[in-house]
Amino acid sequence: QSALTQPPSASGSPGQSVTISCTGTSSDVGGYNYVSWYQQHPGKAPKLMIYEVSKRPSGVPDRFSGSKSGNTASLTVSGLQAEDEADYYCSSYADSNNFWVFGGGTKVTVL
């Protein structure tokens, strides 16, 4: 069982938006602004899409956005495109016992 809880799946039509949640505790997501999101296509390594809750690395489209409220972080993909179909994982720095934790992943399907 993963430390952070994500829905197993989400979907949307091209051009629509999809939001993925990532629920933790006050010892990880709620306690630190060090939530990151990763996109993983089949057979590929994860790619950093969002860091520090809402910041985008260079080269990541602004269709990807992140936010946090309490112990739950969220990733929103706006204007869905076919290439956005992938697995998405959240991660957070945690307390000194666990250090870094991941969510179980959410499969995003573009209908």
Add this chain to the structure above:
Amino acid sequence: QLQLQESGPGLVKPSETLSLTCTVSGGSVSSSSYYWGWIRQPPGKGLEWIGSIYYSENTYYNPSLKSRVTISVDTSKNQFSLKLSSVTAADTAVYYCARLKMATSDFDYWGQGTLVTVSS
């Protein structure tokens, strides 16, 4: 451009020790701004952080694996390594090495991953 490349046996027998090395190019494992880490992904499952190391050899391990894991760094070769002892079939996974930014606690560069199967 920073690149990370995992290497090591693709097949390990149960009860033996899994050993992998990550070679870093285009950057230095001695950088004071980064940790270097290992993450694994069992087939069809999610990501699991294994552990991370700082060039000064400060190490941080997943509590669930701590008794079996050793991560070390070789600054002369610009490499860091993973050893996981007493492996079972549950340790079968794709193992990734990655760079972890200290300031923002995210994994910004990843290796391509290497599949390690535990089987007799």
